[in-house]
Amino acid sequence: MFPSLAALNPIVLLLFLLLAWVFTWSYRPSLLQWLSSHLLGGHKPSVFYQEGSAFCDRIVNKCPILQEKYTPPFLWGRSGHVQSIMFGLIGRFNVRPIRGHQRYSVATSDGSTLYYDLHEPEGDKEDCPYTILVCPGIGNSSESKYMSTFTSHALACGFRVLLYNHLGALKGEKLTGPRIFTYGGTGDLSAIFDHASKLHPNTRWVGIGFSLGGCILTRFLGEDSERRRKFVCAASVCQGYDPMLCMSYLNDWTNLRCFYNYIITQKQLAFIRRHSDTLLTSSSKAITHDHNLSDVNCKQKLSQQSTDDPRIHPNPNLNTPSKTTQSHPLIYHCHGNYDHNGIALDISRVQPPDYQRLNRVTSMLDLDEFYTRRVCGFSSVVDLYRWTSCIKLLYEINDLPVLIVNTNDDPLVVLANTRILDIPKSYVEHNSNALLVIPKHGGHLGFFEGGAIVPNTTSWIDRLLVQYAQACSNELTD
Template identity: 35%
Template sequence: KMSAMLETPELPAVFDGVKLAAVAAVLYVIVRCLNLKSPTAPPELIYQDSALARFLLKSCPLLTKEYIPPLIWGKSGHIQTALYGKMGRVRSPHPYGLRKYLTMPDGATATFDLFEPRSEHCIGEDVTMVICPGIANHSEKQYIRTFVDYAQKNGYRCAVLNHLGALPNIELTSPRMFTYGCTWEFGAMVNYIKKTYPQTQLVVVGFSLGGNIVCKYLGENQANQERVLCCVSVCQGYSALRAQETFMQWDQCRRFYNFLMADNMKKIILSHRQVLFGDSMKKPQNLSDADLSKLYTATSLMQIDDNVMRKFHGYNSLKEYYEEESCLHYLHRIYVPLLLVNAADDPLVHESLLSIPRALSEKKENVMHVLPLHGGHLGFFEGSVLFPEPLTWMDKLVVQYANAICQWEKTKSQCSDTEQAVSGQE
């Protein structure tokens, strides 16, 4: 009896030990999942030492300042990405814009929204931001609205492309949707802006897939860079061919993201099923009812691209489609200042892809690669502890960089005017 009495008090101690171990395990998982031990630091900058780079470092404090994400969850690239994907932004404004419709040579109707500036620009000039959103996105997305509102307040006119087929209330007028690298609609929008506002200069901005499109557009033809002050690309992957392998890996849950994005693409394509698959006279060559059946069962973007998307432009294989539609082979032809922004914890862009902007910025004076530790995919939320601010680090950086380039160009033109005046007096 005595021994039994002595043993019983030990049981609660055992339970306490189990509880402590469980709590410790949960805390460990939380710390690991939320990446709480990760430090905050200024973004890594890869650039060549030049007068432009030195000017940018002086004029853009965000390039050299710590990016501090929300304390509790902001260091998790997954949560940043999920919040962007689900909410877009918090307390997003509703800028008022006019929708423009452009008829393309193949009968497609391109649309973009035009937003006028709401204050004078810092250099007093007419500057238009031509913006290309991410995959299947448009001007009504919250992250676009937030950015446009901020740009307007900084004196920029904004033109935002609505990807062909992405707006739910706009019917397709030809059997074609936006693709990974088709620049036709973006080019039509830019040409409209150049023609309508002959005095305006352009700042080209692309988010995610939009980054690929704008870089490819600028590199396709030297004339496309006329009147362009600079280009900013945020969170793109640079090479679809290289990215496709990484998108099938479970590392960083990329396969899961791939599935979610494919599901969204599937819904968009099926919403235009009648135009794309219904009329046998109009539908693209090689696009058959069998492809529609395969679309229903597709679980990855690659399957959708192979069975449907590449056929809009008659590519013979997925490899050819990805090769031709990636901006990788056009980046070196861009001569205007180019800012390439990625996040080190972006779960969609594998770290191996970041060697592309790194190598480019090490070779070319006009290119700077900015790589903050955190931000996820188009997240870049800021905030003190739990709740994010409406405006993100990304929004501020793009506008700050554009302002700096405008100042740089103005200073350059003033210097050349002075030189001409001096030589004229001589």
């Protein structure tokens, strides 16, 4: 009466087995979870901190997630490429919009309008002593799905959440000034922080930055010791620390890095085009390069300095960061005076973009040569990247608990066989309040967790960040 398995079409049989698998996972999770754990297996994240640090010992013990295995999605979660692509395409799964927040606007002296979203936890707002300041990745905003899942989890745990929107990132808001966000600019974040501090003058802050947001947050905290006193702790997730070093690896086809470089470039270019009526003038003439670096020469110089320059090697003898950062070999110096958003104070240094070449760019290095460094007033891309680097200011943060998270399979911020990992490792070795966590999987900002195909809505990094914030805040009351 029923056909044998051999008589079934192989595709039908495959679909049948796949549906059976999904059904079993959904309604009988224990079996497949056991197989996932023991056959493919999760892994505990690697944790690094200064030997003998009693503070870090206590924080690690108060974060159960650091004692557990991180188990990514069963079928695809062990590929950093797939995690990164899924994050870029989908963001997070089963995300529900958060309602009830309030959006504030802040006007700046150059005519720009900044926006931030403030989410209050349930219950009495005055009883919430802690506010999490979140700085998202490049071109992202409070509309990004991973911002929603983190915010939902943090609100459920009793935190107030402030979501910083990069200038120009909100799709429904037009620019009112002649600029967008810059890679390492802290002026806009400072204006929003000051505005929110007046609304909640007694709150204690927790700073969290994702990718580029981690670089901006590091610079923001490192440049002002008085500001750091208002913070309980800070966390940086998947940031690259040094643009010069990262860009030298992204211009390589190894591990498909050039592919990711192209995707990021096109996304940023689309971002600029969306605001072209404000950012770009009507002129279409290309700008001559004269004394500035040409496209080819810029790439050659950047590659040479990133691989051969001894300044990128960490100093193993660094003992007192606050006193030695000026001579630390990781520190780059940039000529010229710039404001906190990375715009030249001398307006004559600002140049119009090279429009003809801008429309044909295929890498971030090209985009920054023909657009970013010109509108900001830098003489070369090398100077732009030197100014953007957060390393000098990272070493100034020696009086605040800091969590740094990178992944072993991040295709953008590559740790394996590169010098990037030396930066956070050197920092935590000489800072008794710093913690470096490196899970085996997670990709770039993915950190999807659980499930066979469809992962949990709340990601592994969401849980880690909230547990870390709770542990540090508990330190103040214990």
